[in-house]
Amino acid sequence: MAGHDINKEIRAYWLVFGALLVFTGLTVGVSYIPFVISMSLIVGLAVALCKGTMVALIFMHLKAEKRLIYWSLFFTVIFFFACILLPILTEMDQLDESPNGGFYHGTALPDPEDRPSFTHYTENRGGDH
Amino acid sequence: MSSTEGGAHAHHDDHHHPVDGFMRKYVFSVDHKWIGIQYGMTALIFLLFGFGLMMIMRWSMAYPGVEVPWVGQWLWPDTGGAMPSEAYNQFGAMHGTIMVFLGVVPLAVGAFGNYVVPLQVGAPDMAFPKLNMASFWCYLPGGVIMLASFFLPGGAAQSGWTSYPPLSVTIEATGQTFWLIGMVFLITSSLLGSVNTIVTIVQLRAPGLTWFRLPFFVWTQLVTAFLLLLAFPPLEAAGLMQLSDRVFDTNFFLPQGLMLNGDPLNNVGGGSALLYQHLFWFLAHPEVYVLILPAIGIVGEIIANNTRKPLYGYKTLIYASIFLGFMSFIVWAHHMFMTGMGTSISAFFQTTTMIISIPSVIILTALLLSLWGGSIRLTTPMLFALSFLPMFAIGGLTGLPLGLISSDIHLHDTYYVIGHFHYVVAPGTLMALFGGIYYWFPKMTGRKMSDVLGKLHFWGSFVTLNGVFMPMFIQGLGGVSRRLFDGGEAYAHAEPYLWLNKVMTHSAFLLGAFQVFFIINFFMSIFIGRKVDANPWKATTLEWTDAPSPPVGHGNFEHTPVVYRGPTEYSVPGHDKDFTPQSEPDPAPPEPEPEPEPAEEPAEAPAGAEASAGEEK
């Protein structure tokens, strides 16, 4: 980090600061648009990802960082996604056929008729354990 | 024993080092060697305690309802000295927790990792000595908190070492809360330690010690540290959430509609017990590779040394270990095959589980092939290392029916599972760790442990370990469930296998008796063991060739070692010794040498090592 570069870096820092404020405004503004939830999710996370990338690359100097750091973060990101995705996938792919595609944790709102009864559960499992 | 001319004289600079007081030197030491010993002694004591818990459990399984000898009347006067089922649950949960988190991992990673890794990479200490001290001082209070839970109202944790909700959330025992608090301390200790290990290995390697000249033990510690670093945090999150469920009445893991003791719980609900299982097993599966990898590394060191041959497939071993570490993150739900997951996602986890068996087999095969053509010395450490191979093989092979869903349906939560994982950890890892203690004891103390007592300890342990754990497979295949305080007596289908409980219990007591030889040997040898020089095993790695026994108090080495070759250069053709130390330079060419330059750049390695340091990525 040579002396004359630091002023250029400082300019970058303030530019990123401005950009982050703009993106924050954007993310709040967009949240008022009545998207369907999946769209809101994508837009919201996309904006957050942009902000996060700017912070990581510029504020945290990741742009100039060494390969070792990149590789450690690369594997971290893979495991991060495994930790997020795989549990949800196990919930979406269940053995029994309760309503709500397996997302059923005894919440009260579905109609009592739609809730699998206790005998129904044991019938599916082949009787006693 | 010191290395080449011109080694850095950095260690002689601080002659005015103040004398450390007792607290600074022995209690809050920042010296990795002493911290390693602290970890080792503490872990061995916890292992002994966990063993004691198990002995009482085994008594109850072989002789249910019968007064437990010596301690029964004192512990449980109300039942006439017989072990009540609640106590069995507590002992069971704590045995597992103590052995895994307070015993084996601190010994394998905290003790061996801390003591040996800086020496093997030629470093004066770990990268962050104060952090190392903090790490130990998170572990010890965490362990004490866990043990203290036995004396709290309601007793210790009693929901299995896995602490599954809803039981672990709804049970009133204060010990269950303390278990969670203890886990937070232990996880913190682990995280600090793993950062330290990785930075030490990456940054503090001696000049010339390139990645593929590192001892295999160091590689396994590196992979282990990454597993601990990235896998523990989800359990920390789960622990905090379960603590919140217990203390703040949240419902992270409690669905609606629960009944407790016949009455509806009337909780807010909306939570999921499976969420906890995912977060727990996300850690706990990599954790079992944390249990095995350092042991594999130790076995590699001992085998190479005692066959007087390089390790077979050194690079393959490394790549297999890395691949194993990576895969370990995406197999965890094979512990959850019976939770109702659908066929597609289950097939995914079954596939990854089958794939992960490949690197394990590669590692075991490479270690086995390392014996071929070797000049085998049956020293005490070698006996332990050799026994690891078939024991780990049994443990690993018995994992396959558990990783395949169709057979797991019948074997899940039976004694087969207990047999499987104990084979890997007890006749497997623990034997390797004992071998490591016998192997590195001379480096720590300058004395050897007694071979007679050592071999007695070995043979007795080896036979009785198999006596304890082999029958478990038979019981499991017969359908005997785990976690039964009476050993299955209440179940008709277990009746033909009950006699095996007695076999196992008596083997366990004998196993305990043989450990006395080790304890006597260990302490006796510290004072009157045969004195040896710095390299009694004639090994090639830096801790043996460049550091005295014990190593220099501050800085380990008199001169920073410089490395010229790989870690297992034994029996190299054309050399007069059957081992060539890593730090021994190549012989000078026969041409007349130019006048050696007396003035070296201070604190930097000589030119030969710099070239090899510069060639790596």
Added chain:
Amino acid sequence: MQIPYAVTERPDTGLNNAKLGIWLFLASEVMLFGALFSSYIFLRVSAPEWEMGVPEAAQNPAVWPLQFQKLKVALACLNTVFLIFSSVTMVMAWAELKRNNWAKHKLYLGLTIGLALAFMVIKAIEYGGKFSHGDFPSTSNFYAIYYTMTGLHGLHIVGGVAVLAYLFFFGKKMWNTEPERFAGRIEITGLYWHFVDLVWIFLFPVLYLL
């Protein structure tokens, strides 16, 4: 006895020990907050959503509420601005050290601490408001995960403030004797601080806006 590469960079890796150490620590923090985000997703998709016009839903704590109705978006927005601002003042504090400007460095460091404290004050107002309405972690899983995630994040802020305060009040001595090492400490602390900001950048939309 000196640990090599504590301040100077090791030639082949290009890093000093502390920098590698902090990045590894941050990797583990990614997994920690990742597990909490995973739990959030898990809990939310398994709960029935609040549908407008379904009266019992409003009373049923197992139903996932419309988050922006339960939480004060404006306050959180203000907090986001505070944290972003503190991130740039943090990196400026380091940059001013590179420019050898102690006074400006202290100014920026002080600003960072001040903004962090402002964040905590707003947080306290938020929490206080909720507690007085009777909305505790035990009220519903939404509140449980909200308090847990923002609470853990808040604890990280407090930890960061402690370190920043130590550097602010006691930094001059090391700056005078070992300036490289002190600049390294500011840089490392900055990395941690930016990470805390990064977590909030994701927390804010997920908890307040979605």
